[in-house]
Amino acid sequence: MLLFDKDERGPDDDLRLHFETLAQLPDEDKNAIKALIEGLIAKHRARQIVGEFGAGADKRTASR
Known part of the structure; x- marks a missing residue:
């Protein structure tokens, strides 16, 4: 189970159950999911x- 302090951010409610379930997976699966999440975050950034x-x-070309 994931524990967060009252001032600490936690996952959205719709993701909380998924993250709690991840704790039960084997390490190999956890690592695969972690890599997937990190890849999606990198893509977003x-x-x-x-x-x-x-x-x-666009601003530079519009001002010409």
Whole structure:
């Protein structure tokens, strides 16, 4: 079971049950899921960065 202090962020309610269930999986499966989550986070961050650069480029070309 995951425990969080009252001031600490925890997973959304819709993910909480999934994370509690993950604790019962074998380490190999946990590592695969961890890699998947890290990959999705990296993909999201990359899209944010590209979006920021793209927005900056649009502003520069619009001002010409």
